[in-house]
Amino acid sequence: MQHGKYRFIAGFMVVPLAIYAIFVISPFVQAIYYSFTDWTGLSPDMKMVGFGNYVRLFQDDVFWAAVGNSVTLLLLLPVVTLSLGLFFAFMLNVGGRRRKKAVIGGVRGSAAYKILYFFPQVLSVPIVALLFQFAYNPESGALNAFFKAIGLDGVQPDWLGDPQLALWCVMGAMVWANVGFYVVLFSAGMSSIPKDFYEAALLDGANRLNTFFRITLPLLWDTVQTGWIYMGILALDVSAFAFVQIMSVGPGGPDYATEVLPLYVYQKTFRDGQAGYATAIGVSLLIVTLIFSAIVMRLGRRERLEF
Amino acid sequence: MGSTSEFNRRDLVKRAAALGIVAVPAMSVLSACAGASGGGNDKVAKGTKSAKNPLAVNESAGLDVVIFDGGFGDKYAKDAQAEYVKAFPKAGGKVKLSSTQKIQSTLQPRFNGGNPPDLVDNSGAEQMDFGTLVAKNQLSDLTPLLDAPSVDDPAKKVRDTLRPGVIEMGQFGGKETWILYYAYTVYGVWYSRGNLHKLDAEYPETWDDMLALCAKAKKKGIAGWTYPGKYPYYLPFSLYPFIAKIGGAEVLRRIDNLEPNAWKDPAVKAAFDAYYELYKKGYVLKGSPGLDHLQSQKAWADGKALFIPNGSWVENESAKQIAANPHFDLAVGAPSSLSASDKMPFGTIWASGGEPYIVPKAARNSEGGMELLRIMLSKKSAQNFIKQVSSLCSFNGGTEGVTLPPGLSSAHTALQKAGSNIVNPRLQDWYVALQKERIGVGALGEMMAGRMTPDEAIQHIQKYADDTRGDSSIKKYKR
Numbered sequence: 103m104q105h106g107k108y109r110f111i112a113g114f115m116v117v118p119l120a121i122y123a124i125f126v127i128s129p130f131v132q133a134i135y136y137s138f139t140d141w142t143g144l145s146p147d148m149k150m151v152g153f154g155n156y157v158r159l160f161q162d163d164v165f166w167a168a169v170g171n172s173v174t175l176l177l178l179l180p181v182v183t184l185s186l187g188l189f190f191a192f193m194l195n196v197g198g199r200r201r202k203k204a205v206i207g208g209v210r211g212s213a214a215y216k217i218l219y220f221f222p223q224v225l226s227v228p229i230v231a232l233l234f235q236f237a238y239n240p241e242s243g244a245l246n247a248f249f250k251a252i253g254l255d256g257v258q259p260d261w262l263g264d265p266q267l268a269l270w271c272v273m274g275a276m277v278w279a280n281v282g283f284y285v286v287l288f289s290a291g292m293s294s295i296p297k298d299f300y301e302a303a304l305l306d307g308a309n310r311l312n313t314f315f316r317i318t319l320p321l322l323w324d325t326v327q328t329g330w331i332y333m334g335i336l337a338l339d340v341s342a343f344a345f346v347q348i349m350s351v352g353p354g355g356p357d358y359a360t361e362v363l364p365l366y367v368y369q370k371t372f373r374d375g376q377a378g379y380a381t382a383i384g385v386s387l388l389i390v391t392l393i394f395s396a397i398v399m400r401l402g403r404r405e406r407l408e409f
Numbered sequence: 410m411g412s413t414s415e416f417n418r419r420d421l422v423k424r425a426a427a428l429g430i431v432a433v434p435a436m437s438v439l440s441a442c443a444g445a446s447g448g449g450n451d452k453v454a455k456g457t458k459s460a461k462n463p464l465a466v467n468e469s470a471g472l473d474v475v476i477f478d479g480g481f482g483d484k485y486a487k488d489a490q491a492e493y494v495k496a497f498p499k500a501g502g503k504v505k506l507s508s509t510q511k512i513q514s515t516l517q518p519r520f521n522g523g524n525p526p527d528l529v530d531n532s533g534a535e536q537m538d539f540g541t542l543v544a545k546n547q548l549s550d551l552t553p554l555l556d557a558p559s560v561d562d563p564a565k566k567v568r569d570t571l572r573p574g575v576i577e578m579g580q581f582g583g584k585e586t587w588i589l590y591y592a593y594t595v596y597g598v599w600y601s602r603g604n605l606h607k608l609d610a611e612y613p614e615t616w617d618d619m620l621a622l623c624a625k626a627k628k629k630g631i632a633g634w635t636y637p638g639k640y641p642y643y644l645p646f647s648l649y650p651f652i653a654k655i656g657g658a659e660v661l662r663r664i665d666n667l668e669p670n671a672w673k674d675p676a677v678k679a680a681f682d683a684y685y686e687l688y689k690k691g692y693v694l695k696g697s698p699g700l701d702h703l704q705s706q707k708a709w710a711d712g713k714a715l716f717i718p719n720g721s722w723v724e725n726e727s728a729k730q731i732a733a734n735p736h737f738d739l740a741v742g743a744p745s746s747l748s749a750s751d752k753m754p755f756g757t758i759w760a761s762g763g764e765p766y767i768v769p770k771a772a773r774n775s776e777g778g779m780e781l782l783r784i785m786l787s788k789k790s791a792q793n794f795i796k797q798v799s800s801l802c803s804f805n806g807g808t809e810g811v812t813l814p815p816g817l818s819s820a821h822t823a824l825q826k827a828g829s830n831i832v833n834p835r836l837q838d839w840y841v842a843l844q845k846e847r848i849g850v851g852a853l854g855e856m857m858a859g860r861m862t863p864d865e866a867i868q869h870i871q872k873y874a875d876d877t878r879g880d881s882s883i884k885k886y887k888r
Binding site for chain 1: 513514517520521522523535537538540541542544545546547638639640641694695696697698699700701704708713841842845846849850851854855858860882883
């Protein structure tokens with residue numbers, strides 16, 4: 103049976119592996135190669151500069167501001183989004199008042215809430231970003247109008263125009279746009295947890311907090327971990343780019359308060375004509391991403407519960 | 410198979426998949442633009458030079474034009490193209506024109522691959538960096554076009570039909586002209602004559618009058634100024650000519666040349682102090698630091714603020730809101746006089762070319778590209794452009810017999826009034842990142858939001874300028 107096993111597997115894998123090598127691996131290698139050149143992106147004429155781009159990175163204040171903001175997003179965005187998602191999903195599925203027949207159930211109207219929560223997900227990122235941009239408009243936006251309406255005339259922040267607030271404003275929009283997806287994802291996960299677990303817990307007199315931390319969360323761990331990685335990518339990649347690019351002052355400002363790595367890559371390539379330097383930033387973005395995924399994998403490793 | 414391996418297969422697959430998910434999107438940012446190896450392509454043969462064909466265009470060769478489809482649209486270029494086909498009927502059918510808003514993403518691969526179009530309107534948010542294009546020898550010198558006879562008057566060269574400063578703008582320190590700016594933009598303080606009349610006021614020619622008018626407006630609950638705080642690099646549109654007016658055009662020249670301590674000039678400080686005073690006295694519309702250009706223009710067009718630093722495109726861009734007020738009567742003002750000892754007279758204004766056209770060096774039919782430009786610089790095409798997009802053209806003229814909309818006619822008057830006192834700061838096209846991000850967002854925006862004093866702003870800007878001078882990856886220019 104064992105004989106020729108690898109040749110057999112390899113036979114099936116040749117085509118997919120080749121495609122993977124051409125379309126995934128080779129751009130990696132190319133990008134790393136370009137990060138050692140002074141390529142402008144506008145002409146094929148370039149020369150090797152060794153580690154020049156990387157040396158420059160270390161002295162570049164804007165780059166470090168971008169790293170700082172990207173890491174802040176990376177640490178906070180998943181925590182906030184997933185916590186909210188878990189909380190809402192728990193309330194929709196388990197957290198409701200006990201009714202006669204069902205052992206567990208969500209709060210009243212949970213089916214409708216589920217749709218409401220998911221709604222932001224069907225809007226495209228630029229639309230969400232634009233909507234929030236209008237809301238944050240200090241002159242005629244909803245938020246400041248609200249403050250005025252409740253008599254807080256003195257509180258009229260500049261929101262996106264204020265370096266202290268800008269990154270939080272962008273993050274708020276990103277949480278809003280993503281939380282609904284996790285509510286639905288976690289709801290699906292929760293509905294597959296056998297009801298008798300909850301029954302037993304309730305008989306033992308467990309309260310909601312206990313049921314959540316002893317039953318729901320451990321059994322949902324795999325889903326949470328997936329969500330964590332996915333949210334992390336979002337925080338580092340396209341989503342952060344789109345939100346910052348559309349919403350923020352400058353973009354990337356005020357005072358680089360919202361500059362993030364993917365945006366900096368874009369600016370260096372498409373505005374400043376320094377594609378070589380941009381790929382070096384991209385490679386550092388890759389490194390941040392890999393460190394993140396390694397940490398998540400390690401922290402997330404725990405006993406699998408079978409049910 | 411049938412054997413149980415050491416490791417948990419499920420785990421392995423899961424981990425590999427997760428890594429893939431994480432890594433691939435991150436890298437997609439990088440691989441979006443891999444450099445292509447140059448696919449050489451042959452130039453078309455030159456045609457025969459004649460009075461009707463001074464650039465020796467190959468009459469049957471195709472022509473490939475890419476236009477930025479922005480505020481001006483692409484119709485004016487299509488009309489000029491029809492004229493080209495009329496002149497060279499044999500090229501008909503092989504002349505194509507495409508328009509896009511994404512100039513760089515569309516054209517970068519073509520430049521990289523060595524098969525760029527014959528004529529490009531390199532404009533908009535995705536404008537390709539001119540410094541790089543010139544430094545990497547990607548552009549054709551347009552001198553043959555400038556020395557060719559103009560379409561309207563064979564006795565006149567094309568270069569003599571252009572507005573002042575247009576040719577200089579297309580040069581980068583040498584004799585070659587790399588860029589031909591087709592539109593002509595007037596920057597300054599834009600306002601509504603109608604709204605000023607409501608306050609019994611005219612445009613204030615001195616800064617004291619400006620402050621007095623702002624105070625008067627404030628009493629009626631109207632702000633004096635607004636600006637797009639999200640893009641604070643609009644402030645220079647009126648601030649830079651203000652600096653030149655106070656301290657002479659020389660100050661701006663030193664700033665453009667990144668000379669040490671250029672920003673420490675007293676004229677800069679005086680101008681910054683004056684603008685900062687607008688903020689201090691509460692004459693700037695509240696919330697302006699958080700507005701983008703459209704939002705601030707709307708607030709201004711709605712009459713919430715009297716003045717806004719802007720360029721002549723504002724008439725087209727805010728046309729709808731301006732039309733809501735029939736007595737709006739849009740006009741542009743030159744920077745007010747700060748004191749009697751200002752070095753330049755009232756009327757000094759910033760005007761310069763817009764819509765930069767280039768003929769790539771590797772273009773197949775570069776003569777054709779230049780010929781189309783020559784046609785565009787005829788009176789007929791210029792007039793067509795002015796009428797269609799209500800902007801001035803770098804072709805000096807074409808306004809006779811055309812009824813200009815109020816803003817444009819005011820810009821036209823301002824230009825005539827300025828005479829030779831037209832300044833043209835080059836930071837904007839030479840050092841984009843320095844101008845927009847560092848000076849604009851990093852200092853001017855902070856100052857006008859009250860988070861930085863003028864002294865701090867000057868210090869920051871001087872450091873940014875010094876950094877740029879010391880950065881070997883940025884090509885430097887002198888004027």
